[in-house]
Amino acid sequence: MTAFTFNKLVIFGVGLIGGSLARALRERAGLAGRVVGVGRSAQSVARALEIGVIDEAAALDDDTALARALEGADVVLLAAPVAQTGPLLARIAPFLDARTIVTDAGSTKSDVVAAARSALGARVAQFVPGHPIAGRESSGVDAALPELYVDRNVVLCPLAENAPETVERIAAMWRATGACVRQISEGQHDRVFASVSHLPHVLSFALVEQILEAPDAQLKFSFAAGGFRDFTRIAASSPEMWRDVCLANRTALLAELDAYTDVLARFRAAIDASDGAALEAAFARSRVARQEWQERGGIRNSGDGDRAAK
Numbered sequence: 001m002t003a004f005t006f007n008k009l010v011i012f013g014v015g016l017i018g019g020s021l022a023r024a025l026r027e028r029a030g031l032a033g034r035v036v037g038v039g040r041s042a043q044s045v046a047r048a049l050e051i052g053v054i055d056e057a058a059a060l061d062d063d064t065a066l067a068r069a070l071e072g073a074d075v076v077l078l079a080a081p082v083a084q085t086g087p088l089l090a091r092i093a094p095f096l097d098a099r100t101i102v103t104d105a106g107s108t109k110s111d112v113v114a115a116a117r118s119a120l121g122a123r124v125a126q127f128v129p130g131h132p133i134a135g136r137e138s139s140g141v142d143a144a145l146p147e148l149y150v151d152r153n154v155v156l157c158p159l160a161e162n163a164p165e166t167v168e169r170i171a172a173m174w175r176a177t178g179a180c181v182r183q184i185s186e187g188q189h190d191r192v193f194a195s196v197s198h199l200p201h202v203l204s205f206a207l208v209e210q211i212l213e214a215p216d217a218q219l220k221f222s223f224a225a226g227g228f229r230d231f232t233r234i235a236a237s238s239p240e241m242w243r244d245v246c247l248a249n250r251t252a253l254l255a256e257l258d259a260y261t262d263v264l265a266r267f268r269a270a271i272d273a274s275d276g277a278a279l280e281a282a283f284a285r286s287r288v289a290r291q292e293w294q295e296r297g298g299i300r301n302s303g304d305g306d307r308a309a310k
Helices: 016-028 042-050 063-070 082-095 110-126 164-176 186-212 217-223 226-236 239-248 250-272 276-295 298-302
Strands: 008-012 034-039 056-059 075-078 101-104 130-132 153-156 180-183
Touching: 008 016, 016 034, 016 164, 034 042, 034 063, 042 056, 056 063, 063 082, 075 082, 075 164, 082 101, 082 110, 082 239, 101 110, 101 130, 101 164, 110 186, 110 239, 130 164, 153 164, 164 180, 186 217, 186 226, 186 239, 186 250, 239 250, 250 276, 276 298
Parallel strands: 008 034, 008 075, 034 056, 075 101, 153 180
Antiparallel strands: 130 153
16 A cells, blocks of 8 residues: 655546545645646636635636646546546546546446546546545535545446556545545446445435325425435435436446335235235344444445535
């Protein structure tokens, strides 16, 4: 393991995720490198500059400013919705130094890898796919926290073309924030997170949608309490982000939806048949499994890959 240092870090999308990385490296790790924020317009990163999360701001549509921002960059983080990964990589490719390492924070990885191969071509070895599993309900750079990544998982999905030292440099960056870094393939990543992150979001949105469509929706909402709050917390997440995630991870998510539908059908059949024993047995298995997950530190380490917004 190596210690992380940097001279220049460039963040595309200085919101909760990118802003928290910048704050963690400075305030928690005590690093003094320069942080540059890039947005679709100069105004989009003005707040990050105002509150000191970044040292310099650049607009994405300004060639001169973009070239200056990327010149000599050690690391570039793409912290934007996954559908923007391909266009962003294509936009920055002409300005990337050969020594610059690019990584991302996207919630899906197979589509991101395909986008990187298309946009970077022979230079894809400079790209290390990543996914920090952390977040909170609040969004934007004002919600950024220096401790957001402490004891959270960050998943890296190295490419065959990545040099080991390139992957280690990105791993060291995340470890400097207090995160636990793990490596799996992009296919494994998408199957796992379709189950434990993407499906729960769809279910949360679906429950709220179901109630909204009821003729007595307002009455139901007026009586909603703790259970509803806990189950639907993540329905406060960014619609744009989760639209992109669902479409990007379509195959794996559909498989999880089908499997969940099968379980619901079994539960429905048991309820219809007044089969209390079957229901209790299933509920008991689930309770034990969740307790064991919690005892292993699941809640502490899970974060929210689930973040409300970037």
